[in-house]
Amino acid sequence: SAVISQKPSRDICQRGTSLTIQCQVDSQVTMMFWYRQQPGQSLTLIATANQGSEATYESGFVIDKFPISRPNLTFSTLTVSNMSPEDSSIYLCSVGDRALTEAFFGQGTRLTVV
Amino acid sequence: GQQVMQIPQYQHVQEGEDFTTYCNSSTTLSNIQWYKQRPGGHPVFLIQLVKSGEVKKQKRLTFQFGEAKKNSSLHITATQTTDVGTYFCAGRGDYKLSFGAGTTVTVRA
Numbered sequence: 378s379a380v381i382s383q384k385p386s387r388d389i390c391q392r393g394t395s396l397t398i399q400c401q402v403d404s405q406v407t408m409m410f411w412y413r414q415q416p417g418q419s420l421t422l423i424a425t426a427n428q429g430s431e432a433t434y435e436s437g438f439v440i441d442k443f444p445i446s447r448p449n450l451t452f453s454t455l456t457v458s459n460m461s462p463e464d465s466s467i468y469l470c471s472v473g474d475r476a477l478t479e480a481f482f483g484q485g486t487r488l489t490v491v
Numbered sequence: 492g493q494q495v496m497q498i499p500q501y502q503h504v505q506e507g508e509d510f511t512t513y514c515n516s517s518t519t520l521s522n523i524q525w526y527k528q529r530p531g532g533h534p535v536f537l538i539q540l541v542k543s544g545e546v547k548k549q550k551r552l553t554f555q556f557g558e559a560k561k562n563s564s565l566h567i568t569a570t571q572t573t574d575v576g577t578y579f580c581a582g583r584g585d586y587k588l589s590f591g592a593g594t595t596v597t598v599r600a
């Protein structure tokens with residue numbers, strides 16, 4: 378199994394500012410992912426965080442808006458840049474690995490942009 | 492990527508009744524996973540189905556994977572208030588998950 382610590386758990390931010398979300402895993406994992414979940418909606422994959430290289434972004438998401446770092450196999454950050462109210466959402470970190478059948482999720486970061 | 496459709500979006504159930512949520516994919520799935528998200532919580536893994544026609548049970552929950560591996564269902568019998576939450580199916584490929592829209596379950600006592 379994997380235990381994920383994600384922070385902050387929630388934040389209220391002014392439009393035009395940026396927020397960095399951190400995700401720490403208690404073991405080394407191959408894959409780390411960042412999802413967005415808008416209120417009452419499903420989870421949408423933003424990107425796969427690759428250790429030692431640039432993240433792989435899904436359609437509709439770009440690095441300038443959502444820069445991601447992954448300096449090692451246990452840690453990743455997602456930054457939401459130049460925020461607008463439309464960025465208000467829950468952001469979830471997730472991990473996967475060949476040794477794991479299931480995906481594990483962090484507790485999520487509830488972001489409100491005002 | 493894989494696209495998974497899920498219905499119904501909402502399910503209002505009388506306590507003690509049964510219900511079923513369905514997932515469908517236009518492409519063959521290598522496997523399908525089910526997750527439950529309680530209100531205010533994060534998704535938690537329930538089960539993975541891999542084989543064509545596979546049926547797995549967890550107490551009052553029965554999971555099925557279609558023969559063509561394009562659809563799946565979750566059936567809950569004798570619904571309890573603890574079943575409240577959103578149930579997601581997800582197709583898994585290269586460790587990435589493509590989530591269905593989810594079925595949000597509310598229970599009337």
